[in-house]
Amino acid sequence: MAEVVRREVVYALTAIITVIMIADFFLAIPQVNAVAGELRTWATIISTMALTLGAVNIIRVHSRNVRKRVPGVWYHSAFLVFIFALVTLLGLTNIDNPSANPVYKWLFDHAYVSLGQTWYAITGFYIASAAYRAFRARNIDAALLLIAGIFVMLMNAPIGEVIWAQIPAIGRWFNDVGQVPAMRTFLIVAAFGLLAFGFRTLLGRERGFYGEVA
Amino acid sequence: MSQETIWDRLQRIDRRVIYWLLFILLILPFLRPLGLPISISPQSRSLLEGLRKLKEGDVVVINISSGVSAWPECLPSLVAVSKVLIQQKAKIIYWTSFVDGHMTFEKIVEKVPGFKGLTYGVDYVHLGFYTGAEPTVAQLATNIRAIFTTDYKGTPIDQLPIMKGVNSAKDVKMVISSDTGDYGDYYIRQWRIPYGVPFAEIGIAMLFSNYQPYWPEIVFGMTGGAKGGAELEKLIGEPGDATVTMDAINTSHLLVVVAVILANLGYAATRRRR
């Protein structure tokens, strides 16, 4: 019995909710629309409450580093847990408007914004060095990719027009027309991938979500 | 050791040399701007035309699904679009799926002088944060009050005049989304298609390719990152941050293009020798 409750009932519940959502779209039945709407609100509540699940997991990993005094790592982890606790407490002083707290606001206006933008841009370095040391036209595929890429890059940079007057027109062709067949095909293929994945989930075959692997 | 050509030596330049070269090349244009003209793409032009069709009192939703970390790419488009919407006297509802979205909203209000003559809660409002991916976006289309019971400061939603009579996609004239990820797809699948709400994408440049197949039938207008922002700034005649960024793009792009060409000439030379 326990096994059924733990597996089969869950897959049945997933399938029923999936069918309700599909019926809500194709059939104009008010009761179905109401149930689907309520389920979507519940999904939002569950997702919102689960937001700190990631935080709990990461804090657990770093707390273990501190407990075990993992060399070279534990003091960074201790600092992370300390910052998390301090800033969360600062925010809780005024939950409706946390940035009313000057220290909280200062930390986010300066440390968080700078670190976020710095981190997000770090790939620019890697692209520049990879462009020089790794992007090779080793076959026709890579050659076509690099040629189209260079024209789009020179179209995006205002200096492209200075190098050769035709560059913006060619670069724009790649952007407006050249890439459409490929991107359109990726949309179609991804759509079928999603339908297949949904079909297998409907019949309880895709179990990656539930933490147990097929 | 076979006779080492110039190409082989060039191949072994240390990575850090390229990183330093890039960072220096990024700094120079800010000190001595080139001021080269920016070409306008048809996608940005169609976005502006769509915005100009809005009439006074039309309710427009701006979805902020890009973080503080993407400001150099996404903030200029958000600022330019907000300026045009204020000129059209539209009512603007901001909401965000990023935990730091309120900082983006406050930055937009700071950078758009037009907000000074308007009243928060009557002409524009920020309803705050939501999460939950496609189910939440779909529920917003049918019942906004199920997801937002207050604005981002905690004021109950029914005390906001702008929200009177506005509770679903049927009451919204247009959705404009600034994305770094998938939320634009959710608005296309749950707002644009079922309810026909005009949709525009003003996210990072990378997403320009993802949404190009939808243009113009499903996505009426698009801007691609900082370049799109600079185009909008030029179209509305108010140069801003993106215009400065685009001026600095030249040197970094030249470095990448020259690097690829140089490396491949070397590769072709060594391959012919082998």
Add this chain to the structure above:
Amino acid sequence: MGYPTTIDGILGIWTALALMLFVYSYPLYKENQLFRFAEHLFIGLSLAIAAIIAIQTTKRLAITPLMEGKVYYIVPILLGFMMYLILHRDYRWVSRYPIAILVGSSIGLGMRGTIIPNILSQIIATITPPKPGADATAWFNFVYIGIGTILAVMYFLLTFEHKGPLLYPTRLGRWVIMIGLGAYFGNTVLFRMAMLSGRAQFLLQVLGLVPF
């Protein structure tokens, strides 16, 4: 927003600059303790803002309505807490119920939503000819996109061997896909370099060489 005048403002931008240099000390020099410090500070701050906003939103989204009469909201709230049992090996199965609601609604909305915009509309857009009186380039582009899409979709036939009649069309199809990925690559470089330009500008702004 000009150059800050208050103490905390000046201290703020110099802290921001220091943290930026700590992070870029990794690619520009090598991995070091300052880089690790900045990395852990950023993770700590990110988790804190997520926790604060999560608590704030849960209060507004579920707790307040519950207090004001929506008693049945106790069910989704309980389901929300059940999610945390995924951390406990013995009670992990309990978290499958709230996950079922998330997965069921996401899959259902995805399956129903993807067909029109990602399949039907793409077909319609590909077979809609240019308006009468359109110039030659419009027709050339229409033919390129039409034939290109047909070849690229052919390339993604996965249970048919790409030989015989399929050999050349699928090879052309892969080339068409490579052109598309090339444009994608070009736009990605613009995205990353614009971000990095923003950082270079910030360095100059803090040093006072460029206005804020």
Add this chain to the structure above:
Amino acid sequence: MIVAGRQTAFVFLIVTVALFYIFLEMARRGRRIPIRTFPAIAAIPEAIGRCAEMGKPLLYTSGYAMETLSNPDQGPQTLASISILSHVARLAVKAGVKLYYFTCIRDSLPLVEETLRTAYLEEGKPEEFDPLQINYQAGQSPYLNAVLGFMQRERPAANILMGGFYYESVVMGEGGNTIGAMQIAGTANTHQMPFLIATCDYCLIAEELYAASANITQDPWVLGCLRGEDIMKIVILALLIVGFVISFTGTTFLIDVLKR
């Protein structure tokens, strides 16, 4: 009955799901569903041969993939990568090549260890499996550093980068290039495909990753769906070709049906 403007979509959904079910049943009853050969998979023996010849290890990694199996877009890519890992591991053990697996996805570790242990068992060398061949690092940066460090120290002759990659693909692709390794990649993340194609010798793109993995696992569910998807792609090809040809005559009959 069906809401206007969504009727053709409804027919599409029903036909697609029906095809999935038909081919699933056929696959379950043992009917073989062939998957086309992919140059990237066909090159794996060559890559392993190169490792054996040069006496160097093989590096296999499945990307950042949001550090969890439960992500609906990245989880399936990691699982597909691990299926391909079982094929690669078996060939590696047979050729006496040492395979090192790098990951930052904690909840995939049990499956990875089980996959490698089975591969060694089936090749009759269970004692050769060493759990240290699996290198787990929490976080994207530590994971990336571990892979780059391994590349510099051990200089593997071949790298296999299959799975849900994010920006680390550029750095790993470049790292592999500079040590002259043969590289085979595969991902369904569109944003990383250009970088893997430009830096690696072979690359599986989009659905090919799932098809290659299904060909190895012979999972009837995935094979059935792939066949159903292909039939629908043929239907779409027919619609595209017919629609394209009649578009020159100006009739919009097909467009109107698709819009119904």
